[in-house]
Amino acid sequence: MANKKHFLHSQKPHFYIIYHIQKKIISHEAKQHFKVHVSNRIM
16 A cells, blocks of 8 residues: 555656646647737737
8 A cells, every 4th residue: 555655656746747738838829829819800
């Protein structure tokens, strides 16, 4: 049981890193999409 707990604990930071990177990519794409949308409306 202790071994399993240790395994989960060692995996957690990896999941957090992936989640954080995905959030950054999603927010970046959203900003790019918003910029294109706004510039298209101005044209």
